[in-house]
Amino acid sequence: MSDSAPVSWDHLKSRRPSDAEREALQAELVERALAVRQHGWGEYREVWSSGDIAAVAYLLGDTDLLEALDEHEGSVLTRFAGDLYGFQGARKDIESGLIETQAWFDAARAKLAARG
Template sequence: MSDSASISWDHLKPRRPSDAERAARQAELVERALAVRLHGWDEYRDVWSSGEVAAVAYLLGDTGLMESLDEHEGSILTRFAGDLYGFQGARKEIESGLLETQAWFAAARAKLAARG
């Protein structure tokens, strides 16, 4: 038996992002959607990850781009549930029908509409 200290794996456990982190993520997504409205997709589509492009397309209601990415509402909401609520929270969110994630996107759409 070794006298060395036991290994702690706590730093690897998934954590739930804070309300402030979710708000910052929402503000970033709204800003990206505004940029696409102003400049089109050409400047961003190859720079952002496919998940980010899909999320902005979903926020903008760009179903054509979502289809070209082979994405749909369910895949985008499921992916974002993980971003918004962490691994454990996402599992619960998915089981509950992604209602909080849908509400988060609805709030983002409202902020986008208020910005023009």
């Protein structure tokens, strides 16, 4: 039996990413979507996580890829809520119908459209 203390995850439950972190995540997602538009999915499907691929596909409205990944709007939004708002914030957003997460993706789509 180990003498080390059990790991506590409580600090992660209360952590909420900052506005700057959410903006950086959004900028990265928009850049990835632009890359896919320019070069196609080819190499990216080999190096990005399935969650990242699903998020970019959702942002691009690529329903065929989402279906191939066995993903849908709700699964993408639910997963991303945690990245955007932390554990407690995600629970609240899920309970309210993922309104804030949908708005975040809408803002990302507007930025993507503005970039071409």
